[in-house]
Amino acid sequence: MNIIVSACLLGANTRYDGKSSSTEKVISLLKQHNLIPVCPEQLGGMQTPRYPSEIQAGESVIKNSQGEDVTSCFVKGAEEALNLAFLYKCKRAILKSKSPSCGKGLVYDGSFSRRLIEGNGIFAQMLIDNGIEVYTEKDIPYFND
Numbered sequence: 142m143n144i145i146v147s148a149c150l151l152g153a154n155t156r157y158d159g160k161s162s163s164t165e166k167v168i169s170l171l172k173q174h175n176l177i178p179v180c181p182e183q184l185g186g187m188q189t190p191r192y193p194s195e196i197q198a199g200e201s202v203i204k205n206s207q208g209e210d211v212t213s214c215f216v217k218g219a220e221e222a223l224n225l226a227f228l229y230k231c232k233r234a235i236l237k238s239k240s241p242s243c244g245k246g247l248v249y250d251g252s253f254s255r256r257l258i259e260g261n262g263i264f265a266q267m268l269i270d271n272g273i274e275v276y277t278e279k280d281i282p283y284f285n286d
Contacts, residue, residue, distance in 0.1 A: 143229040144170065145222070145268070147237040148178035150278050155180035156237075159190035164278045167235055177229050181242040181264040185218025187211065196241045197251035198258055203241050206253050215242055219264035226273060234268050238277035245275050 148155045152163040170176060183189060192205035194215070203212045219242060226234065236243035244262040249255065261269065268275050276282065 142173075142233070143175045143177055143231045145226045145229070145231040145234040145273070146176045146178055147235070147240070147243050147278075148180040148183075149237055150235065151176060151178050153178060153180065155183055155189055157182070157189070157191050157193045162237055162278070166281055167278055170235075170281075175229070176235075177225060177231060179222040179225055181218035181222040182215065183218065184221040185214035185216070187214050187218070193253065194241050195249040195251045195253060196260060196262070200251075203263070204251065215263045218242065219267045222264050223267050223271065226268065226271075231273060233274045233276065234265075235276050235278060235281055236262070236265055236268075238279050243277075245269075245277050 149162040150164045150167040152161045154161050192207050194203050194205040196203050203215045205211050240262050242262045242264045245265045247257040248260045250258040265275050
């Protein structure tokens, strides 16, 4: 099975701080599945490292910690990553929790105070809207098909 995966979870240094979020549970899936790494933020033209960004609570705007609106980069990157998910016929995704791109269920609230609110990142929501099952590194199920 082909599974789209946040590149940082596979050890790629693509996070905003130039580091990875390498997760052994995700890496171990390589034994049984084809994992397709993507970083929507990089695909949207953002550099690494970059200022942290958060979805503004109650809005569909993403701003970085300097107050710059970076929504267009996030949308462009999510669209590019979605195209890869389609190309590889991915039915499932494993994404980085809490991220403004990849978070599912909870994301940071836009205050840069580490407060979480209910919601999904831009890419996660696009995948869901297109019928692709989305999980985070915290809730990976056993994939047997």
